[in-house]
Amino acid sequence: MSSDLEIAQSAKLRPLTEIGEQLSLSPTDLEPFGHYAAKIEPAKLREAGSQRGKYVVVTAVTPTPLGEGKTTTAIGLVQGLGKLGKKVVATLRQPSLGPVFGIKGGAAGAGYSQVVPMETLNLHLTGDFHAITAAHNLLAAMVDNHLQHGNKLDIEPHSITWGRVLDMNDRALRNIVVGLGRKVDGVPRQSRFDITAASEIMTIVAQSADLPDLRARLGRIVVGFNTSGEPVTAEDLKAAGAMAVLLRDALRPNLLQTLEGQAALIHCGPFGNIATGNSSIIADKFALANTDFVITEAGFGADLGYERFVNVKCATSGLVPDAAVIVVTVRALKLHSGRHKVVAGKPLPPELLEENSADVEAGLSNLAHHLDIVRKSGVPAVVAINAFPDDHESEHQVIKDFAASKGVACVVSTHVADGGEGAQELAKAVVEAADQATDLHFSYEPEDSLEDKINSIATKVYGADGVKIEPAAAKQLARFTELGFGKLPVLIAKTHLSTTADPADRGAPTGWTLPIREVRLAAGAGYVYALAGAMQTMPGLGTHPAAEKMDITPDGRIVGLF
């Protein structure tokens, strides 16, 4: 099989005006950025009506470090629905430059289920991430500049939580000291860079309903506290207006296409651990008002991205999903048997690829757990087996039998090898599921205390017995509540490699307690996040970064981008 890049480069793309028609967009409703990407005109976004299409979210079991192909399955499903003659649009996250040059090269699906142009998508696209980087760093510069020029807001320097961001995997920037040198060179203090996907602004753009909402959220960003313990905001620093100026166009979704010519709205890419891990509300709303099926995806397993999709994204947007697809792979279930070890950045161990339905069976507890999360939320589920070339029929059968025993549809999908053709059965199952009624249940109510919210997610979603909140974290929760942030939803920053807080745990363990060591505030994005383990917000590069293999030919063709 050809590489993803080769498949993408040999694709015959359709004129974007044709793609726009799928969303009732006339050529003048599109602002082109290059020949095959465009932003939607603000007026069209403003006048988008109410939900008309079916809203389908793609989630997954607890992934291996290699990922289980959620994006690929989402794109395959879109192409599969296309084969059935359905009007369908994908709403997906934009890939981050850091990982593109780090571990994995480009990523926007795989094989014959991709969004194209692949290079545009994986590199700068229309500049949204760059705009978010700039807005984030403008605020950071204004924070340090405020300290420099007399600190009239009386900011306590050690309380500053606002770092800087770059869309790069750069471990050397995780812990830095800034402001060294002479008096004119700033106030020395310890700080950090995160990757842009971890910027609160990334989630702000993803969660904003419109431009005034974006502007208000930017103003609410808390950068730290004054010496009396009161929050200091971006509005206090008079930075929010200029940040909105930088972000005006980044709030508009980007129109691209799948390999088979369906519209794909690519917008935002919040980190999956400390942020929502979901693409934008604005893109979903617009798509749902203008087509029959909208397929989106939620980062990591159902315990993380899907939980936030329901409790944060849908709770904010008011949108109600009609179906959820749970992606499962044979390799993931084998890993969840606890009998194999997979290391990020290294090939899968050969014994994991051998036919072994007993291992698959032993890992079913993980699928059961994620299915349970989806069912408890009241959304009709479909299990999609993302087929790999080294899978065996008998292994697929184990999963199918399990699904049958649970009364849930389960389909093998070969969209990577076969494109939409290979996802037709999945598409049919999704159409059926989406015709069933949704009775959306949130895991908690806004009125619940922050502690109760954490407890609800831990017990109802993760399957923990309870929560152990460290005294320092409890104090922070009390303080956030006192400051009026008690009604915000709560995210739990937890490993994505297990349903528990320990990345080494496999399957779906019970009888454990979720430890919360620290709590942080994202007042602009609109949530409080509790840390259950050390969360990395700036990835590093490996010994041989993917960048080493990339190059450009004299006539401008990109090579080595996966």
Added chain:
Amino acid sequence: MSSDLEIAQSAKLRPLTEIGEQLSLSPTDLEPFGHYAAKIEPAKLREAGSQRGKYVVVTAVTPTPLGEGKTTTAIGLVQGLGKLGKKVVATLRQPSLGPVFGIKGGAAGAGYSQVVPMETLNLHLTGDFHAITAAHNLLAAMVDNHLQHGNKLDIEPHSITWGRVLDMNDRALRNIVVGLGRKVDGVPRQSRFDITAASEIMTIVAQSADLPDLRARLGRIVVGFNTSGEPVTAEDLKAAGAMAVLLRDALRPNLLQTLEGQAALIHCGPFGNIATGNSSIIADKFALANTDFVITEAGFGADLGYERFVNVKCATSGLVPDAAVIVVTVRALKLHSGRHKVVAGKPLPPELLEENSADVEAGLSNLAHHLDIVRKSGVPAVVAINAFPDDHESEHQVIKDFAASKGVACVVSTHVADGGEGAQELAKAVVEAADQATDLHFSYEPEDSLEDKINSIATKVYGADGVKIEPAAAKQLARFTELGFGKLPVLIAKTHLSTTADPADRGAPTGWTLPIREVRLAAGAGYVYALAGAMQTMPGLGTHPAAEKMDITPDGRIVGLF
């Protein structure tokens, strides 16, 4: 008079396809980025023929900290030539985001001589600066990552000269320590951030003839030295290919338009002190092959930007300028009398605005000096008085009389208030000057030693008696020569506020010696630069940054961007 932004926002823009026709570009030769900015298709850039148009460079006297309106005059001249019915294109630098949010707000001309859309130009444009930032920081991450993973190239950490960049005025990043934390968080060392305009990659893009040249230059970047003292390059780190991937589109100039509908190619913006301070060769070449007049500008006074325009930009491109416009203002000459003090970021002192032709007369030595620089280079000159509302007729007359005594054309231009109408006389003078023959003289030959090159610039261009090279700098020069970099041109990083190395000096002092304390290498950009004073490569924000006044209306209109 309305603000620059108001004038720009009320302008009626022409379809960009119409603008493209001025450069023989059909609609399919343009890749749109938004409705009113486009990149030129690579094929058109590749097939651009030889120089057909007249090549005019706009330079200036030694500026006040407020600048003397070179960009404005260049745009006014383009519009003035337009009024005369000439086919004319502006080739200008892209503004940097840092200063936009810092001191001055947006800037792309002023009043009725602007490039539009002003917001597009001053904010992200088509993302070139962001791409340069990303490519620069990818290399930085790969340098630190190399130290992290065993340092096979044996890089001596203290020799690393490659920092990181952001397009932001952020003084706290001038001196930082990176790599703190645990073992997995990098190797601790001191480093820095520069503003993106100071990135060597900015000059590389500006100086590159085409994509293969860009790729080769990226590979030649020296990031530091190994423990044997040999240079370590981006090619050695296997980073140059991926950097070229990020920069592929940034190498293509951006098409915008003036307020009066002439084409403007906006491309690159290298810093004026440690870099060339000139827009791209690729844009000039393309424009010169496709129109009758091309107006470009060179940063700061003739001692800096113009000297580099001739000795670095033209020496590289092989292009020969047909005329040079020296912009002069009454306020600048008054300042050069040595009788006034102007402070950056503060309004001009009222006494400087009072009628005082004696002060203007006393400052003429500065104009004489810059005129001399241009004449020595063999390029026909025109003096353009950029008129301000508070100028007086008698003051203009002093400048005119002086120019007449030197036998050089001198015209008052009111393009800021009147647009092209106000620059018609200037346009006529430029047409005449450009019909005279150029006998281009470089200040030195490639074969001259690096020391001799420095000496030539100091004595022939700056008017110094000689050069005093500190022992450490002399050692560096010997080392660069030994390593094979002796044939490169030399830039001298010197204050732009005086013809000497002391920013307090006014007029055009003689009888002084240029001190060189350090020499650095920009092997990818293709020059050695000698520091004659402390050079700031990361600006700071003032007490009240321009950003504080910016905002966005609910319907998306930008306000406060100057």
